[in-house]
Amino acid sequence: MDVAYYPGCVAKGGAPELYRSVKLILEPLGIRPTELFDAACTGAGVLTERNPLLADALNGRTFAMAERKGMPIMTICSTCTGTMLACNARLQDGGYRARVNELLAPEKYEYQGGTAIKHLLWMLVEDVGLERVGGLVRRPLEGLRVAPFYGCYLVRPSALVDEGRPDRERYLERLIETLGGQAVEYEGARKCCGFPVITMNRTNGLKMTGRNIADAKEHGADIMVTPCPLCHLNLDGQQEEAARALGVPLGVPILHLPQLIGLAFGFTPSQLGMSHHLVRPGAVLARYAQAV
Amino acid sequence: MDVTLSVQRHNPDANPATWWQDYTVTVPDHATVLDALLAVRDEQDESLTVRCSCRSHICGSCVMRIDGRSALGCKTKVAEALRRGGAEGRVRVQPAGNMAVLKDLAVDLEGFFGKVRAVQPWLQPVGPEPEREYLVPNEAMLRVRDAMACILCGACVSACNSLEVDDRFLGPAALAKAWRFTEDPRDGHDRDRLEFLSSVPGGIWDCTHCFACVEVCPKDVKPMERIIELRRRAMDAGFTDNNGARHSQAFRDTIAHSGWLDETKVAVRSVRGPDELLDWVGVGARSFLRGKVPLRHKAIPGALRVTAIVSAAERTAAGSARGGAAAGAAPHGAPGHGPGSGGGSGA
Ligand code: SF4
Numbered sequence: 279m280d281v282a283y284y285p286g287c288v289a290k291g292g293a294p295e296l297y298r299s300v301k302l303i304l305e306p307l308g309i310r311p312t313e314l315f316d317a318a319c320t321g322a323g324v325l326t327e328r329n330p331l332l333a334d335a336l337n338g339r340t341f342a343m344a345e346r347k348g349m350p351i352m353t354i355c356s357t358c359t360g361t362m363l364a365c366n367a368r369l370q371d372g373g374y375r376a377r378v379n380e381l382l383a384p385e386k387y388e389y390q391g392g393t394a395i396k397h398l399l400w401m402l403v404e405d406v407g408l409e410r411v412g413g414l415v416r417r418p419l420e421g422l423r424v425a426p427f428y429g430c431y432l433v434r435p436s437a438l439v440d441e442g443r444p445d446r447e448r449y450l451e452r453l454i455e456t457l458g459g460q461a462v463e464y465e466g467a468r469k470c471c472g473f474p475v476i477t478m479n480r481t482n483g484l485k486m487t488g489r490n491i492a493d494a495k496e497h498g499a500d501i502m503v504t505p506c507p508l509c510h511l512n513l514d515g516q517q518e519e520a521a522r523a524l525g526v527p528l529g530v531p532i533l534h535l536p537q538l539i540g541l542a543f544g545f546t547p548s549q550l551g552m553s554h555h556l557v558r559p560g561a562v563l564a565r566y567a568q569a570v
Numbered sequence: 571m572d573v574t575l576s577v578q579r580h581n582p583d584a585n586p587a588t589w590w591q592d593y594t595v596t597v598p599d600h601a602t603v604l605d606a607l608l609a610v611r612d613e614q615d616e617s618l619t620v621r622c623s624c625r626s627h628i629c630g631s632c633v634m635r636i637d638g639r640s641a642l643g644c645k646t647k648v649a650e651a652l653r654r655g656g657a658e659g660r661v662r663v664q665p666a667g668n669m670a671v672l673k674d675l676a677v678d679l680e681g682f683f684g685k686v687r688a689v690q691p692w693l694q695p696v697g698p699e700p701e702r703e704y705l706v707p708n709e710a711m712l713r714v715r716d717a718m719a720c721i722l723c724g725a726c727v728s729a730c731n732s733l734e735v736d737d738r739f740l741g742p743a744a745l746a747k748a749w750r751f752t753e754d755p756r757d758g759h760d761r762d763r764l765e766f767l768s769s770v771p772g773g774i775w776d777c778t779h780c781f782a783c784v785e786v787c788p789k790d791v792k793p794m795e796r797i798i799e800l801r802r803r804a805m806d807a808g809f810t811d812n813n814g815a816r817h818s819q820a821f822r823d824t825i826a827h828s829g830w831l832d833e834t835k836v837a838v839r840s841v842r843g844p845d846e847l848l849d850w851v852g853v854g855a856r857s858f859l860r861g862k863v864p865l866r867h868k869a870i871p872g873a874l875r876v877t878a879i880v881s882a883a884e885r886t887a888a889g890s891a892r893g894g895a896a897a898g899a900a901p902h903g904a905p906g907h908g909p910g911s912g913g914g915s916g917a
């Protein structure tokens with residue numbers, strides 16, 4: 279299937295390993311991406327908070343680009359997804375959309391309201407199908423206990439996220455099992471990673487990060503997986519600080535969703551850019567590779 | 571219908587430990603979780619403490635966690651809980667979160683009401699009193715009506731992710747109340763309220779945007795969206811000497827400049843000064859060594875267009891807003907005012 283690919287800022291900035299892994303896995307999955315190189319940042323909710331019209335205009339511009347191509351937008355970030363879904367809901371109001379379109383007119387964009395927005399995770403389950411994903415597994419993640427970490431905006435608010443599919447809050451578990459791994463059940467899976475307050479209240483942000491990792495670890499996780507690179511910035515990038523803020527040892531490697539899929543498809547950790555991680559997945563993966 | 575309730579019990583006066591106790595009861599198909607708990611208390615175990623009064627989601631007494639989700643016991647049907655949770659005809663019931671347990675499902679609400687009181691939830695008009703009642707335009711009250719529907723049940727507080735790590739946070743219910751008074755045309759103290767809310771420890775900038783309060787509120791108050799509006803109004807009113815407002819400004823500036831986010835710049839510009847920046851040196855250095863700090867931030871091809879949109883949207887917002895607030899930019903009647911609302915399908 280053809281998709282308008284919106285990688286988001288972090289995949290092109292602080293998480294180059296994510297961008298690289300997505301590239302590797304899309305082809306075998308039969309997803310043909312056309313990257314929206316000229317799309318702006320979604321504003322991550324921060325712009326919406328400041329000036330909703332501005333956020334809606336920038337996202338409306340992106341939606342119009344995809345609409346022109348006749349493709350759904352594929353995101354790889356929970357925060358981008360949530361921000362876009364909220365903007366798109368507001369842009370269903372015709373009168374308001376006309377005001378936004380006025381701002382886009384100089385560039386000759388006009389959004390009609392018809393672009394679908396889907397996270398890669400949703401596409402895998404709903405469009406590609408887990409059966410096909412399972413068929414591509416070369417090295418099942420057998421024996422690997424993987425804790426899913428969704429990122430708030432893939433599960434809340436359900437009024438926006440569900441779109442008639444309340445089981446979306448179990449997709450990661452289902453995918454992990456399709457890849458041969460064992461999904462860890464723990465309360466933190468759908469909680470906040472703490473990233474949104476990390477520059478405003480660093481201690482609180484780090485405590486949230488640390489509590490979720492500790493929770494996953496207590497429930498037996500070898501690694502965690504997240505479909506949100508902002509969560510990754512905290513869970514991986516600041517895990518050391520989070521452990522200190524909480525006063526407990528952590529040391530749980532955090533994979534981006536496409537990296538976990540890539541591993542099961544037979545790509546190597548270095549192909550998947552894992553040398554960029556701050557918590558090195560090497561030891562855990564070596565243990566699992568030996569077990570296979 | 572038979573249901574097994576696994577109830578997390580606690581009697582801190584007698585025993586510091588909590589324990590789980592299972593009760594199986596027969597209830598009618600339309601029974602709520604509260605009905606089932608009351609049946610247990612009547613028929614099997616009168617030591618089980620449950621708080622309730624109206625049994626029809628009006629009084630706000632019966633908040634609890636049902637299969638981990640904060641909710642009113644009297645608004646959650648047993649059948650619905652079984653369908654959702656589904657583990658072998660069993661429903662897990664715990665006391666509300668983020669509040670101390672007094673006994674079983676009764677929690678201490680002192681802190682909760684203390685925070686509501688802290689935002690001074692009463693009208694404080696200025697100027698001479700009118701001869702008769704205060705006259706208010708209908709639209710102004712329609713705007714605050716949803717927030718006025720709050721029944722102070724504490725479900726939002728029970729679910730709040732920020733409160734889990736910081737007890738000082740005023741929390742969703744109190745902040746939604748505060749919003750309601752800053753929006754009321756009869757109140758004359760918006761500025762003082764906004765100043766207090768943006769500077770007090772645990773104020774508006776400590777919300778972590780987790781949407782938990784929006785998700786669980788039985789009255790659709792959407793506390794997080796009120797907090798978002800409070801932040802916007804506080805910034806517009808000039809209360810910008812805080813990391814939240816600095817972060818917002820830095821975010822806007824990098825997008826206006828290159829079309830997308832320059833994470834390093836945003837991080838550096840969001841903190842108060844060199845002392846706070848020190849906290850970031852460790853993670854900055856480690857990220858740099860692992861190739862996670864881009865050396866160059868290249869603008870998107872249409873960056874100039876984005877800059878133009880930013881200016882135009884800001885002009886419109888400033889022109890159409892009440893008191894210069896950008897809040898006027900999106901129509902209040904439009905579906906989903908605020909980032910979270912709107913039940914519309916994105917597809
Ligand atoms: S959105 Fe904010 S106020 Fe609401 S539950 Fe999350 S942290 Fe608390």
Ligand code: SF4
Binds near residue numbers: 720725742789793
């Ligand atoms: S905002 Fe909603 S959940 Fe929170 S106390 Fe009020 S009614 Fe209850």
Ligand code: FES
Binds near residue numbers: 623
């Ligand atoms: S008993 Fe009154 S709200 Fe449930």
